[in-house]
Amino acid sequence: MRSVILKYVRRFILATTSGLLVGVSSTIFLLALEIVEGSRDNNLWILYFLPVLGFLIGWVYHKFGQDIAAGNNLVIDEIHEPKKILPWHMAPFILIGTVLTHLVGGSAGREGTAVQMGAALTDQMNRFVRLNPTERKIFLAAGAGAGFGAAIGTPFAGVLFAMEFLYVSKIKIFAVGECAIASFIGYHFSHFLGAPHTLYPSAILPPTLWPALFWIAIAGIIFGLAARFFSVSTQLAHGLTQRFVPYPPLRPFLSGLLLLFLFYLEGSYRYIGLGLPQIQQALLQTSVWFDPLFKSFFTSLTIATGFKGGEFTPLVFIGTTLGSTLSQWLPLSFSTLGAAGFAAVFAGASNTPLACTVMAMEIFGVQIGPFAFVACYVSYLVSGHNGIYASQNRELSKFHRIQRTLFKWTSRRS
Numbered sequence: 001m002r003s004v005i006l007k008y009v010r011r012f013i014l015a016t017t018s019g020l021l022v023g024v025s026s027t028i029f030l031l032a033l034e035i036v037e038g039s040r041d042n043n044l045w046i047l048y049f050l051p052v053l054g055f056l057i058g059w060v061y062h063k064f065g066q067d068i069a070a071g072n073n074l075v076i077d078e079i080h081e082p083k084k085i086l087p088w089h090m091a092p093f094i095l096i097g098t099v100l101t102h103l104v105g106g107s108a109g110r111e112g113t114a115v116q117m118g119a120a121l122t123d124q125m126n127r128f129v130r131l132n133p134t135e136r137k138i139f140l141a142a143g144a145g146a147g148f149g150a151a152i153g154t155p156f157a158g159v160l161f162a163m164e165f166l167y168v169s170k171i172k173i174f175a176v177g178e179c180a181i182a183s184f185i186g187y188h189f190s191h192f193l194g195a196p197h198t199l200y201p202s203a204i205l206p207p208t209l210w211p212a213l214f215w216i217a218i219a220g221i222i223f224g225l226a227a228r229f230f231s232v233s234t235q236l237a238h239g240l241t242q243r244f245v246p247y248p249p250l251r252p253f254l255s256g257l258l259l260l261f262l263f264y265l266e267g268s269y270r271y272i273g274l275g276l277p278q279i280q281q282a283l284l285q286t287s288v289w290f291d292p293l294f295k296s297f298f299t300s301l302t303i304a305t306g307f308k309g310g311e312f313t314p315l316v317f318i319g320t321t322l323g324s325t326l327s328q329w330l331p332l333s334f335s336t337l338g339a340a341g342f343a344a345v346f347a348g349a350s351n352t353p354l355a356c357t358v359m360a361m362e363i364f365g366v367q368i369g370p371f372a373f374v375a376c377y378v379s380y381l382v383s384g385h386n387g388i389y390a391s392q393n394r395e396l397s398k399f400h401r402i403q404r405t406l407f408k409w410t411s412r413r414s
Contacts, residue, residue: 030195153363
């Protein structure tokens with residue numbers, strides 16, 4: 001009995017430590033991003049350094065960071081099959097690389113960076129407290145989920161994300177307690193330290209549920225296709241640059257030149273950096289049809305060629321502006337469709353519909369739940385199996401999983 005109590009006390013302490021590490025690192029990261037985004041927006045001449053810093057980021061990772069270049073896929077691989085402690089430099093490398101990417105206008109996100117930092121910092125506990133392979137899986141997942149929740153400001157979604165992003169077509173319920181402790185402590189500690197979490201306008205929902213859900217499902221199909229387009233185009237750009245530009249530091253240098261030219265040609269600079277003002281704007285008025293298309297192109301080119309950052313915020317940009325645009329043709333408000341797209345495109349690209357449904361409820365309120373659920377799951381089904389996380393386990397197809405679930409349910413009913 002005493003040994004069991006000590007075991008859970010030990011895990012509680014480790015999960016708490018993980019949450020504190022995530023809270024501190026997320027706060028530093030979010031504050032740094034706020035500073036560089038403001039500096040860049042007020043001094044657009046900084047964009048001219050996009051190719052130079054792209055080369056620098058590529059060179060540093062090529063010279064000193066080849067063991068961490070896989071990023072979130074490395075974290076997933078280690079959770080599936082624990083082999084060795086994540087390198088300690090994974091956290092500072094991805095933090096600095098992402099901050100520099102945003103400083104010079106790279107169209108990238110931030111939550112993927114927070115996931116990597118959370119997992120890498122949590123895994124360093126193994127250097128002081130020896131963890132067995134099962135415990136390593138638990139705390140890697142807890143650190144990753146805590147990073148996701150702390151960066152977005154959605155601790156409940158962080159718990160679910162930790163268990164859902166490992167597999168396609170299923171969620172493996174494990175380490176719920178450790179994930180919850182790390183995620184909530186990470187979020188509240190970052191909030192206590194003054195981390196700047198983004199606030200979004202409330203969604204104005206339709207008065208009747210069932211007709212609206214039909215149109216949300218139609219929109220979910222389009223969201224899923226957008227997620228699939230983003231994943232395929234990013235993989236294609238990555239493959240082409242690897243094939244035709246063999247020296248890794250040259251890839252972000254050349255794409256930086258191309259991005260710089262295209263940003264200048266486009267002229268509005270709406271698609272540089274995170275694009276948070278555009279996301280907020282799309283929830284207040286109808287977006288133009290080319291916003292999601294341009295953001296998808298610029299982000300694929302940024303991420304695929306070696307710049308650092310996540311995909312979450314750009315996918316939120318794509319989903320929110322796409323949903324807002326669809327209000328011109330579907331009988332729902334830009335606010336409803338924008339909020340649904342906010343969660344659904346990332347749900348389809350990352351194969352995490354449940355976490356994204358909960359995330360939408362944390363951001364927009366519980367009343368968005370039915371709409372987010374339908375949009376996220378339809379997008380998830382339409383987006384295919386090859387999302388932004390190549391290391392996700394794909395043993396069972398999405399539709400086979402549904403068939404199996406329905407068969408079990410009907411068998412119990414009979």
